Amino acid sequence: MRATAFRPLGDSLAQRVPAKHLMARRAAFQDPARPKPQPVPAEIAGFIGEYGVDGDTVLVLERAGRLFVLAGGHETALTRSHFTPSEAGRSPSLRMAGRTLPRRAVGTEEGVTFRITPLHPVEELRRSALAASPPPEEGHLRPSDLVELVALEPGIRLDIRYASTNNFLGAPMYSSARAFLQRPAAQALVRVHHGLAVYGYGLLIHDAYRPWFVTKMFWDATRGSQHQFVADPASGSKHNRGAAVDLTLYDLKTGRPARMTGGYDEFSHRSNADYPGGTALERWLRDLLRREMEAQGFAVNPSEWWHFDYTGWKEFPLLNVPFEQVGLRKGEGPAHRSG
Numbered sequence: 001m002r003a004t005a006f007r008p009l010g011d012s013l014a015q016r017v018p019a020k021h022l023m024a025r026r027a028a029f030q031d032p033a034r035p036k037p038q039p040v041p042a043e044i045a046g047f048i049g050e051y052g053v054d055g056d057t058v059l060v061l062e063r064a065g066r067l068f069v070l071a072g073g074h075e076t077a078l079t080r081s082h083f084t085p086s087e088a089g090r091s092p093s094l095r096m097a098g099r100t101l102p103r104r105a106v107g108t109e110e111g112v113t114f115r116i117t118p119l120h121p122v123e124e125l126r127r128s129a130l131a132a133s134p135p136p137e138e139g140h141l142r143p144s145d146l147v148e149l150v151a152l153e154p155g156i157r158l159d160i161r162y163a164s165t166n167n168f169l170g171a172p173m174y175s176s177a178r179a180f181l182q183r184p185a186a187q188a189l190v191r192v193h194h195g196l197a198v199y200g201y202g203l204l205i206h207d208a209y210r211p212w213f214v215t216k217m218f219w220d221a222t223r224g225s226q227h228q229f230v231a232d233p234a235s236g237s238k239h240n241r242g243a244a245v246d247l248t249l250y251d252l253k254t255g256r257p258a259r260m261t262g263g264y265d266e267f268s269h270r271s272n273a274d275y276p277g278g279t280a281l282e283r284w285l286r287d288l289l290r291r292e293m294e295a296q297g298f299a300v301n302p303s304e305w306w307h308f309d310y311t312g313w314k315e316f317p318l319l320n321v322p323f324e325q326v327g328l329r330k331g332e333g334p335a336h337r338s339g
Contacts, residue, residue, distance in 0.1 A: 036199075037280035041065050047083050048279060051094040051101035058101065060094065062279045069096065070276060106268050113166050114266045118221035122171040125220050129213040134318045135234055141317045146180040146209055146242050146326050153190040157204045157250055159257070161264070162214065168265050169221055173214045178323050180209040182242040185310035188296040189245065195292050200252050201285075206264055206306065207246040210239035212320040229267055236318040243313035245298075246306045249289055258285045264306050273305045 040048070040062045047067055050059050058071040060078065067078040083092040084100070091103045118125065149156050156179075161167040163177035181189060193203045216233040231237035238244035246265075249258040261278035262270030269275060273290065276283075290300050293308045301307035 034284070037063075037284050038065065039281055040279040044080065045279075047078075047080070047092055048277070050104045050106050050277070051096075052104060053102070056101075057104060058094070058096065059277045061277045064280065069094070071096070106270055113161075114168050114263060114268075115170055116168055116222065116226065116267075118169050119223060120220065122169060122217070122221070125217045126213075128220065129216040132213065132216055132233075134212040134236060134240070134320050137318060142182075142315045144242065144317060144319060145183040146319075146321075147183050147186045148326075149179045149181060149186055149189065149205060149208065152186055153193055155202055156189070156193050157202065157255075159204055159206055161206050162210075168267075169218075173217060174323060176323055179205045179207070179245075180242060180323070180326055181245060182310070182316050184312075185243055185245070185298075188298065188310065192292050192296050192298075195295070196249065196288075197252065199288060201249040201258065201288070202252055203247050204250040204257055205245065205247045207239065208244070209242040209319070209326070210237060211322060212236060212240045212318055215240055226267070238309045238313045240318045240320070241313055241316040242319060243310045243316050245308055245310075246304075247289075247308070248306055249285055260286050260305060262305070271304050271306075273300045273302050275305075 044062065044065075044067055048060055048062055050057050052058055058069050060067055060069050061075075062068070067080075067082075068075045069078050069082075078094075082095055084095060085091075086093040086102060093103060094101045150158065158177055158179055160174065160177040160179060162173035163175070165171055167173070180186075189203065196202055212233065215231050215237045218230040219227065219233050222230055231239070239246075248260060248264065250256060251258065259282055261275050261282045262268060270277065273286075286305050290305070293300065297311040298308035299311070301309065
């Protein structure tokens with residue numbers, strides 16, 4: 001899926017982060033020696049988020065154990081005294097410049113998957129998509145050589161959301177929880193995984209190669225206003241070429257997924273790769289993933305911190321091959337697989 005770009009935070013109190021601020025953030029992002037931040041103190045964690053109403057919103061973030069508000073392109077330090085309970089203490093509100101701003105719901109809570117109601121039943125979508133065909137392509141394309149990631153590196157872990165009900169449609173899209181990429185991309189991903197070990201992290205894959213019919217299912221399941229979040233099957237997805245991967249980090253010691261600034265497949269501006277909110281540790285982990293991926297030839301989707309495209313993706317064909325047939329030669333059964 002694709003997420004919308006980060007939108008300006010209001011007209012009077014908060015604006016899009018100015019260019020000089022973003023340049024400073026990029027400079028810090030490019031510095032591999034930037035120390036890993038400590039986890040956010042528990043006593044201030046509940047204050048981090050966005051406050052106000054549409055068009056008049058500010059962002060509260062954490063850095064070095066302190067709270068800051070980003071408004072009008074400037075950061076200002078806050079204390080707990082700037083916040084007051086609202087709605088019987090269930091959520092805080094922010095007092096700023098003589099105004100009281102309510103907390104604003106953005107995205108989903110940690111561990112909660114974003115969901116929509118599909119326009120049609122999933123099985124109906126599946127039948128229709130399987131009966132359709134990908135768009136024809138012209139020009140010279142490289143032969144497909146999809147390989148299974150865990151066959152190259154067993155330490156890469158899988159959480160293939162579309163093989164379960166834990167996804168935005170609430171129904172399985174794939175017949176099995178597997179992940180494939182074109183061989184050059186898969187080999188580069190293995191190098192990323194090995195490079196992350198020095199930081200104590202490994203790669204957790206949510207999605208990789210995606211048959212074209214699933215992309216069509218996503219498109220047909222969403223309303224016109226939601227089409228900005230999914231790829232158009234008329235042109236196909238880089239996932240259909242086996243040259244895109246959705247992933248995050250997991251802690252090598254605990255096995256737990258890293259907490260990022262927003263959830264996977266979240267329909268909100270927190271998904272933006274440069275979203276300035278959240279905690280210092282969340283931003284550090286997101287930037288670590290991006291730095292290591294870009295060093296091996298991947299490019300982040302600006303609207304999705306988890307989505308990376310491999311260089312040269314245009315050279316690979318759109319594919320509509322079910323997982324069970326990946327790597328099969330003509331006349332062979334499902335027992336022969338790529339990898």
